[in-house]
Amino acid sequence: MPELPEVETVRRGLNRLVAGATIDHVEVFYPKMVTPDRDEFTAELIGRQIERIDRRGKYLLFRFSGDLTMVSHLRMEGKYDVQAEGSPITKHTHVVFHLKDDRELRYTDTRKFGRMRLVPTGQEAAEMPSLAKMGPEPTEEALTLAYMQTIFGKSHKVVKPFLLDQSRIAGLGNIYADEVLWLSKINPLTPADELTKAQLATLRRNIIEEMALAIQGHGTTVHSFSTAFGEAGQFQNHLHVYGREGEPCERCGTEIEKIKVAQRGTHFCPKCQPLPAAALEAFDRD
DNA sequence: GAAACTGTTTGAAT
């Protein structure tokens, strides 16, 4: 489900709803979802206060009193919501954090891909390789053009899966990768090391701006994303290519195509986003 | 009804 703007939207909602609340007890209905094991996970959280919720890439970091952090990843379908104590749980609710104020914070996830893990605050990277290797946040300060030139120049990987690699840049997923490539007029099959400096500058600008705009729009709801308040995001109304196969390109009227790139559905305009000649030759030889 | 999709990550294999 969620890419960086959706996770950030959830983070902001949770900070308003549950920061300051104290855990009474926790129920885990799907033990595979938590680390350490269910008994230790539930025992560790009793009586802790939720101080605030941070974010790194697509990970939520729940900061508890006593220097304990819960690292939570929503993967494809994970959702948090807050309900009054005792309201009936649904079929796909897997973890319930009962709060002392007679509310409960619930985690629901139809596909059960999401994971949550307790680590001492400050030890997140030491215990989780994916956090240790995470690339810079897609912001003006963290994602510099010099860094972009360095990492793109070193890889022959095609740009679409390159953008999905969280160790290079944090936060982009399948929707926003397609969107920023369309905005930048770059073909998703272009090898990373064939992008010019000018293209990298354009791509960088669009990544930073698109993430900020999508956060302003409270994320994109195409399947089931909802905010911590149970509301849909709004940014799906601003998508240019994702889910628009067969529709005319907003810039040139050409039909948007959908292809598979590295096993992921990939949407682009064949006219606005042509493959560079060099890449085309390499493609023909295959 | 079967097969192929779906916003992600990982671990194993190459």
Next chain:
DNA sequence: AATTCAAACAGTTT
């Protein structure tokens, strides 16, 4: 070392 592919799971679409 860098990349690719299947697997984790359940629901929806073709």
